[in-house]
Amino acid sequence: MKIQSYITPKHLVLLSFTPIFVKGFEYLLIGNTHPLLVATIIGLPLAVLIWFKQSIWALKIWSVLLIGYGTIRLLLSTTLLFVNKGVEAAIQDQLTPSYFIWTISFLALGIFLYRRRRQLV
Amino acid sequence: MKNLVVLLLFVLVGSQVTLGQTPGTRHTGSMQKELVAKLTGHLPLESGFVLTQRSKSFERAIAAQYLEESLKSIGLQARKHQYTVSNINLIVDMMFHPIEGTNIYAIIPATNASDEYVVFGAHYDSEPGSPGAIDNASGVALCYAVAKQLAELQVRNRNFVVVFFDQEEDDEIGSRAFAQWAKEEGRNVHSVHTTDLVGWDNNGNRAVELQSPAAMLESTYKAIAERLGIPIHITTGASSDNKSFLEMGFDTIAISEEWFNGDHTPHIHKPTDVYSTVNFEYLSSTTELVYEVMKQLAEN
Numbered sequence: 001m002k003i004q005s006y007i008t009p010k011h012l013v014l015l016s017f018t019p020i021f022v023k024g025f026e027y028l029l030i031g032n033t034h035p036l037l038v039a040t041i042i043g044l045p046l047a048v049l050i051w052f053k054q055s056i057w058a059l060k061i062w063s064v065l066l067i068g069y070g071t072i073r074l075l076l077s078t079t080l081l082f083v084n085k086g087v088e089a090a091i092q093d094q095l096t097p098s099y100f101i102w103t104i105s106f107l108a109l110g111i112f113l114y115r116r117r118r119q120l121v
Numbered sequence: 122m123k124n125l126v127v128l129l130l131f132v133l134v135g136s137q138v139t140l141g142q143t144p145g146t147r148h149t150g151s152m153q154k155e156l157v158a159k160l161t162g163h164l165p166l167e168s169g170f171v172l173t174q175r176s177k178s179f180e181r182a183i184a185a186q187y188l189e190e191s192l193k194s195i196g197l198q199a200r201k202h203q204y205t206v207s208n209i210n211l212i213v214d215m216m217f218h219p220i221e222g223t224n225i226y227a228i229i230p231a232t233n234a235s236d237e238y239v240v241f242g243a244h245y246d247s248e249p250g251s252p253g254a255i256d257n258a259s260g261v262a263l264c265y266a267v268a269k270q271l272a273e274l275q276v277r278n279r280n281f282v283v284v285f286f287d288q289e290e291d292d293e294i295g296s297r298a299f300a301q302w303a304k305e306e307g308r309n310v311h312s313v314h315t316t317d318l319v320g321w322d323n324n325g326n327r328a329v330e331l332q333s334p335a336a337m338l339e340s341t342y343k344a345i346a347e348r349l350g351i352p353i354h355i356t357t358g359a360s361s362d363n364k365s366f367l368e369m370g371f372d373t374i375a376i377s378e379e380w381f382n383g384d385h386t387p388h389i390h391k392p393t394d395v396y397s398t399v400n401f402e403y404l405s406s407t408t409e410l411v412y413e414v415m416k417q418l419a420e421n
């Protein structure tokens with residue numbers, strides 16, 4: 001048995017939903033339900049459509065959302081790096097190399113899913 | 122004979138130095154200088170690290186550690202109040218992790234059983250790029266000296282809590298978390314006294330501003346200030362950690378130099394807010410005022 005028969009491209013697509021839910025649970029732990037609510041409202045229907053209905057259309061929306069998310073993070077964090085004044089230190093603190101690596105990853109993942117959406121589902 | 126004259130001179134000079142100072146003031150004065158020096162990078166910490174600001178999380182952690190050790194060195198059991206809170210809104214939450222911080226506090230217990238707590242504190246973080254000597258190593262030094270003297274009292278009819286707040290410069294996150302926690306714990310908080318900016322007195326009048334004081338605190342401070350010859354100005358609003366406690370309905374008072382009256386540090390939030398700009402005589406005078414108030418609250 002080859003491992004490929006267990007892990008299909010669809011599994012990998014599903015995996016792309018985990019960060020948004022991880023964030024949801026990160027905030028749920030401190031009593032804030034809103035991020036998990038956002039993750040559920042946006043992520044769950046799309047994930048279900050992709051998994052059960054092989055919806056290319058749903059994957060297209062998801063990939064565009066990921067590209068949008070990555071772009072906003074990139075623009076925001078680059079701006080914050082240059083505009084020091086008035087930005088909370090707690091936010092400045094998080095603008096680490098790993099923040100940028102994650103941001104680029106979201107962007108790259110979004111672009112990859114968008115371009116390969118037909119092959120993936 | 123010559124020796125006798127020298128001895129006499131020594132005694133005279135010595136008495137001049139100590140005249141007009143309450144017992145212990147000179148000691149707490151040097152203690153305050155050391156604390157401000159180490160918090161602002163004027164002197165290195167024990168580890169050799171030089172704190173040039175207390176803004177990034179690792180700098181605040183180092184400052185917190187130093188404050189914890191400082192409280193322990195005066196015989197208090199220092200504790201950490203660690204908190205994790207959401208950002209200002211959902212959009213920022215979706216982009217960033219929650220905010221983490223640490224308040225450092227110690228309880229100076231009542232000697233006669235009491236469930237009442239008098240809280241006094243100051244923020245220890247600084248604005249990015251600023252050593253934060255007057256804003257707010259001065260407030261921290263004030264509270265530290267008050268805590269030391271309170272702990273030495275034979276009788277305390279109330280519990281006292283000295284607390285050093287994290288992240289005041291980020292919308293009072295630390296004090297808000299502390300106020301929330303005190304509320305959740307259902308503590309019987311008698312009053313909350315916050316100090317911020319207590320190191321500038323260009324006109325030499327020793328005046329203090331009390332912001333949005335609860336009525337009973339206002340009268341206590343005024344009476345003691347009058348006895349000490351300290352002019353008092355009452356102001357409104359909430360400019361510092363007092364905001365967090367006012368919002369949650371605690372009886373609160375904020376102590377500062379003459380911010381609204383115009384006699385305040387021009388170096389606030391700047392790289393020039395350094396050790397050498399701190400007026401330690403003024404800090405000592407304001408420390409005495411707060412201590413005398415606390416002493417009265419301990420005795421009554």
Ligand SMILES: [Zn+2]
Pocket residue numbers: 244256257289317318361
């Ligand atoms: Zn301040």
